[in-house]
Amino acid sequence: MAISETSKPTLATGCRWSDNAQTPGREEEPMLLFPEGAIKVEGTGLAILALCDGQRTFPEILEELQRQYFGADPERIRDDASKFLEELHEKRIVDY
Amino acid sequence: MLSNPLALIAEITHRCPLHCVYCSNPLELAAAASELQTAHWQRVFREAAEMGILHVHLTGGEPLARKDLEELTATAREAKLYTNLITSGMALSQDRLKKLVDAGLDHIQLSFQDGEAGSADWIAGTKSHAHKIELAAWIREHRIAFTANLVVHRQNLDHLEKTLTFLETLRPDRIEIAHTQYYGWALKNRAALLPTAVQLENALRVVAAAEARLKGRIRIDSVVPDYYAQYPKACMGGWGRRMILIDPTGRALPCHAAGVIPGMAFENVREHSLRSIWTDSPAFHKFRGEDWMQEPCRTCDRRTEDFGGCRCQAFLLTSDAAATDPVCSLAPKHSVVLELLHQVLADVVVPSTISASKLADSWKYRPNPTRA
Numbered sequence: 001m002a003i004s005e006t007s008k009p010t011l012a013t014g015c016r017w018s019d020n021a022q023t024p025g026r027e028e029e030p031m032l033l034f035p036e037g038a039i040k041v042e043g044t045g046l047a048i049l050a051l052c053d054g055q056r057t058f059p060e061i062l063e064e065l066q067r068q069y070f071g072a073d074p075e076r077i078r079d080d081a082s083k084f085l086e087e088l089h090e091k092r093i094v095d096y
Numbered sequence: 097m098l099s100n101p102l103a104l105i106a107e108i109t110h111r112c113p114l115h116c117v118y119c120s121n122p123l124e125l126a127a128a129a130s131e132l133q134t135a136h137w138q139r140v141f142r143e144a145a146e147m148g149i150l151h152v153h154l155t156g157g158e159p160l161a162r163k164d165l166e167e168l169t170a171t172a173r174e175a176k177l178y179t180n181l182i183t184s185g186m187a188l189s190q191d192r193l194k195k196l197v198d199a200g201l202d203h204i205q206l207s208f209q210d211g212e213a214g215s216a217d218w219i220a221g222t223k224s225h226a227h228k229i230e231l232a233a234w235i236r237e238h239r240i241a242f243t244a245n246l247v248v249h250r251q252n253l254d255h256l257e258k259t260l261t262f263l264e265t266l267r268p269d270r271i272e273i274a275h276t277q278y279y280g281w282a283l284k285n286r287a288a289l290l291p292t293a294v295q296l297e298n299a300l301r302v303v304a305a306a307e308a309r310l311k312g313r314i315r316i317d318s319v320v321p322d323y324y325a326q327y328p329k330a331c332m333g334g335w336g337r338r339m340i341l342i343d344p345t346g347r348a349l350p351c352h353a354a355g356v357i358p359g360m361a362f363e364n365v366r367e368h369s370l371r372s373i374w375t376d377s378p379a380f381h382k383f384r385g386e387d388w389m390q391e392p393c394r395t396c397d398r399r400t401e402d403f404g405g406c407r408c409q410a411f412l413l414t415s416d417a418a419a420t421d422p423v424c425s426l427a428p429k430h431s432v433v434l435e436l437l438h439q440v441l442a443d444v445v446v447p448s449t450i451s452a453s454k455l456a457d458s459w460k461y462r463p464n465p466t467r468a
Contacts, residue, residue: 001311001312012241012269013239013240013241013242013269014202014203014240014241014242014269015241016178016202018150018176018178019176031150033150033151033178033202034241035180035202035203035205035241035243035269035270036270036317037151038102038150038151038178089312090311090312090315091315092269092270092314092315
């Protein structure tokens with residue numbers, strides 16, 4: 001499902017962040033956990049998901065990303081973020 | 097370097113109110129009195145989390161048969177494990193479900209045997225279908241992930257489309273369509289369970305259509321049956337590579353069926369830590385890496401993808417646990433599998449769904465383990 005201007009993305013039910021604080025050597029490695037597995041999220045992906053709190057709308061998330069990635073092409077940010085979130089939506093990891 | 101396992105399969109009991117003909121439990125079921133105690137499991141969960149394991153799959157038998165399931169769930173979650181309950185849902189009340197959710201359960205995987213009660217109850221060997229429907233509605237009242245699991249085979253594949261429509265009404269996040277794998281009780285019942293090629297083709301079409309229809313609403317996970325595949329499955333993501341299974345008595349196994357391979361000694365978590373088993377157990381080393389491989393696996397480009405397939409299946413079908421999994425089209429013993437499929441083909445002249453009375457002789461329901 002295509003993400004829209006009014007979408008408020010959030011982690012889907014049953015998906016959550018791992019807490020690796022106690023695991024030696026893996027403290028800085030946030031893992032996104034879901035029923036059939038886990039993925040390591042890094043860089044831009046992590047920045048996008050950190051903003052998906054179910055409160056912010058998609059345009060608000062883009063605005064915030066633009067602030068974080070100052071100077072980046074806004075079209076490119078929109079393309080990357082929508083592709084990333086739509087893919088996770090299809091996998092039932094993100095809801096909006 | 098040896099990496100950490102990612103998932104712990106906690107087979108906490110072999111007791112089960114269902115008698116499914118395809119049950120993956122071993123033919124020799126662990127008696128209730130031989131089961132690990134609560135404190136053992138709690139220690140195992142804490143050790144698992146410390147090793148970097150992310151998921152614990154609470155399974156059985158029927159995990160609900162253990163009165164301490166709420167306590168075990170709470171410990172697993174406190175240890176920061178992603179906690180998954182694999183259940184038939186039998187006798188799970190609204191109240192106990194709430195207790196499990198409150199204890200921190202992340203995900204519930206509820207099994208279905210078919211889309212309608214008559215057939216489903218026949219396959220399960222007990223009346224269970226109606227309660228599952230009631231339970232599915234209760235599950236949706238909570239904020240946990242819900243997967244409906246359906247094991248498919250020759251006796252229920254012909255109405256897969258109808259079954260999927262039924263499962264959709266339960267509003268799960270996921271539907272898992274698992275083709276029967278032939279170990280334990282399923283191997284015993286293989287003649288009645290192995291689907292025909294026509295059934296399989298039809299099923300693939302039905303699943304593809306459902307995937308397209310439900311996209312973004314319900315995720316469909318479908319596992320293709322390996323007897324019909326060109327290459328073997330990467331069983332357990334490789335022997336001793338991703339997963340560790342603890343059976344009800346505390347034995348640590350690389351997979352559900354490893355106990356069938358002769359000459360193997362499995363350490364018990366009563367005497368050893370999870371970490372020492374993972375790093376030092378000869379059983380876990382046995383088929384880890386590539387040194388054990390024979391040709392054609394040894395020089396095959398696919399060896400880092402499928403790890404030569406399943407060791408237990410290699411043993412069960414060729415009597416050599418180090419052989420290439422015979423489902424592989426490149427396997428020297430592939431003819432064993434072709435022969436089995438040929439037999440199914442020959443059976444197609446008779447209706448593919450055999451009547452219950454005709455099956456009575458060959459259909460072996462899985463019993464309950466003894467108490468002592």
